[in-house]
Amino acid sequence: MRARARAPGRVNVIGDHTDYTGGLVLPMAIGLATTVTVERGGDVVRLVSDQEPDPAVVPLRSPGPSPGQPAWARYVAAVVAEVAPPAGATGSVTTTLPPRSGLSSSAALEVAVALALGCDAPPREVAERCRRAEQRASGVPCGIMDQLTALVGVAGALLLIDCRSLDVVPVPLPDGVVIVGVHSGEQRALAGSAYAERRAQCEAAEAEIGPLRDATPADVTTLADPVLRARARHVVGENARVRAFAAAIAARDFAAAGALMAESHASLRDGFAVSTPGVDALVARLTAAPGVWGARMTGGGFGGVVVALCDAGAGAAVAEAFGGWAFTPSAGASVAVDG
Ligand code: GLA
Numbered sequence: 089m090r091a092r093a094r095a096p097g098r099v100n101v102i103g104d105h106t107d108y109t110g111g112l113v114l115p116m117a118i119g120l121a122t123t124v125t126v127e128r129g130g131d132v133v134r135l136v137s138d139q140e141p142d143p144a145v146v147p148l149r150s151p152g153p154s155p156g157q158p159a160w161a162r163y164v165a166a167v168v169a170e171v172a173p174p175a176g177a178t179g180s181v182t183t184t185l186p187p188r189s190g191l192s193s194s195a196a197l198e199v200a201v202a203l204a205l206g207c208d209a210p211p212r213e214v215a216e217r218c219r220r221a222e223q224r225a226s227g228v229p230c231g232i233m234d235q236l237t238a239l240v241g242v243a244g245a246l247l248l249i250d251c252r253s254l255d256v257v258p259v260p261l262p263d264g265v266v267i268v269g270v271h272s273g274e275q276r277a278l279a280g281s282a283y284a285e286r287r288a289q290c291e292a293a294e295a296e297i298g299p300l301r302d303a304t305p306a307d308v309t310t311l312a313d314p315v316l317r318a319r320a321r322h323v324v325g326e327n328a329r330v331r332a333f334a335a336a337i338a339a340r341d342f343a344a345a346g347a348l349m350a351e352s353h354a355s356l357r358d359g360f361a362v363s364t365p366g367v368d369a370l371v372a373r374l375t376a377a378p379g380v381w382g383a384r385m386t387g388g389g390f391g392g393v394v395v396a397l398c399d400a401g402a403g404a405a406v407a408e409a410f411g412g413w414a415f416t417p418s419a420g421a422s423v424a425v426d427g
Pocket of ligand 1: 100103104105106107232389
């Protein structure tokens with residue numbers, strides 16, 4: 089039986105470092121994607137990649153990623169362990185997603201492999217398994233945003249995701265604007281350990297004031313530790329900004345939406361401390377460019393892609409001038425099976 093699965097990358101327009109405390113995010117699936125084509129059968133998953141010199145070879149009953157495996161094969165092994173498919177598969181992986189850029193190439197790989205191997209659980213369940221696979225493979229205690237976005241993307245819309253209930257509300261992107269992504273050129277080197285530290289700080293704040301999703305700015309001021317207070321203030325403010333941004337987009341108030349992106353970036357830089365000087369400089373240059381309503385870092389931080397809300401008439405020129413992409417909000421993952 090032959091299967092071909094395709095899963096997109098994502099860009100998060102606003103709402104970062106909120107998903108793992110059950111908060112709000114507003115990402116979209118993009119046109120760049122990973123495709124896995126396999127012939128199912130046997131008791132080994134064997135994939136070659138157009139990006140990698142070494143294949144991924146994973147026995148069906150393997151317990152998960154193992155030392156000495158090529159880095160990308162760890163993701164395949166982790167998905168095999170989480171999905172536990174009844175049969176192996178032999179095939180290939182192709183992708184248009186640049187790795188380590190902050191466009192969730194690893195989530196796209198996990199979702200495409202899971203679907204190619206026949207995982208037909210409901211999308212939220214597939215997303216949970218792929219999130220666990222990401223955690224196993226990378227050691228980073230990530231949230232659900234990237235995997236869920238790859239699965240439930242909607243053409244033409246941003247996704248307002250409640251990471252507590254996993255409810256997804258499409259927010260159509262109006263004709264008047266486009267979302268542009270520009271790579272900062274910085275690889276996300278420190279991302280893993282710093283991410284885990286930030287997550288632990290959020291949990292420490294929650295141990296004192298309860299779920300950050302329910303906390304008010306006044307609750308945050310009761311935290312004695314200044315670092316925990318700064319982290320919690322970011323999360324509480326960011327959840328409010330996601331709601332306000334979705335409303336501004338629906339009302340076509342792009343100036344308000346752009347201002348919220350600027351506030352989000354400042355909060356991630358100063359309160360959550362996950363930006364870099366290079367990313368800050370790129371955000372400033374983009375913000376000053378004609379036709380840009382607002383710009384911010386996106387994703388986990390420490391480099392990678394910066395996202396901008398641009399006037400539709402200016403989007404292509406901004407993407408060209410900065411060597412970036414004008415992204416189209418795209419549909420989520422799909423799989424075709426024949427034979
Ligand atoms: C990474 C993680 C996501 C999310 C973002 C920050 O992309 O994989 O779960 O936490 O960082 O918003």
